[in-house]
Amino acid sequence: MNPGHPVWWPPPAGLVLLPGDVHVWRAFLDTPGVPAAGLWESLSGCERERAERLRSPEHRSRFVAMHGMLRAILGAYLHLPPGELRFTYSAFGKPEVENSLGLRFSASRSQNIGLFAITLGRAIGVDVEQVRPIEDAERIAAAFFHPVEYEGLMRTPEPVRLEMFFSLWTKKEAYIKALGTGLSLPLESFSVVGPPSEQWSLCELAPDAGYAGAVAFEGRRAGSLNLYESSHIAMQEDRLAPLS
Template identity: 30%
Template sequence: MGLTNTGSLQLQAGHVDVWLTSLSNVSSSEASAYLLLLSEPEQAQWQRFLVNDARLQYLVTRALVRTTLSRYADVPARAWQFETNAYGRPHISQPLASCNLRFNLSNTTGLVACAVAIDCEIGIDVENTTRTVDTDELAPSVFAPAELADFREAGLEDRRDRFFSYWTLKESYIKARGMGLSLPLDAFWFELGGASPLLCVTDRCPDIPGRWRFYQHAPTDEHMMAVAVAAPQGVEPSIHPRWVTPMSLIAESA
């Protein structure tokens, strides 16, 4: 097992690669190899997790981001250094020459995702739609009025999907903005039903909605994913999701 083709992939402005890793069937030899990629503080953090699933999710997420970035730059996976902004969003701090590589991470039960792009803002969210959540109870506190009305109008069969559709879109946007929940959740909303989701904002969420594109995808029967991308003017963004095992050379299309 090894990632020897470091730096061989190229990204074009506006293009987003999404790397997906299943958390099922991670062998102990894979886990041991991933651990060697982590920085000392990351290894210490990994040891502090008491719950096995959370521990594995943390390990695979770190291994995925490090090996993924090394596909685009001739930098060993263990050499990447990260800092976080005031809202907790990580970005590359070293090597400086690779700081125009942007990434965003999301993890949920069974799945880890890493989106990568160059010179553009991106955000990703994946959710396990089978997790226990009272959607009727939660919706009023996380959706804008228009979203809430649309959610409530959905038939019983569609409600859960509608809920996670809005949820993942809102998370992808919050994460692309990098400002966490300091962006009021009722100050922006999405319109579904067209060719792709449309963002609407109020003056409590100043932005130019037209600069954003949103993509939705179901990587498995149990997972929903949304990606937000603001590409440079005049560039139509595209996304390419694929499955991968960190450190393997081969990736499959999702």
């Protein structure tokens, strides 16, 4: 565990998602914790085709881990075998699970880390990015950040400016993903220095050393924000409690 980083817990045996709760799951995609064959078997024909189009074996196996883990997690809440889940997609590509009982989700991946955010009956978006040097970070910020965000970034001392850049970036992405409208909402038109509006909550996440993350959800935070380690999901699947 890294000092200053929150703990990602194994899910409790009686996992319950109440209205107002937000659950965020973390997966290490290179070692997802369930057999790769099981993950592959659970994917739809469309997901397998997408995986097969990826040339790099590393990208392919991370894609399979990401989609297989998403299915395992959603299946555990919905008490359905992962392979039986069906997804629909909005005009902007935002996925939703059919017969969801009000369950909403968002997924994001960067390198070895995948995040999955789950709620009941409220829009949610999650984003993770590896913190990495970006040559034209200042130009990107000038073009795509709100003036308040840009000024705050420029006031941030150099050693931590890159972390601040990715903190803002992931918050903006999480909000855009929760809205589900893609980039039809100009990124520079809203600020994530605080919640973008009274109807929204934004929480910074610490996915792992060297990664930034954020989750955005509709409504003020009412319930708990629980952080779970997904490597425990497969073995606990049969012990999870029904949705309340």
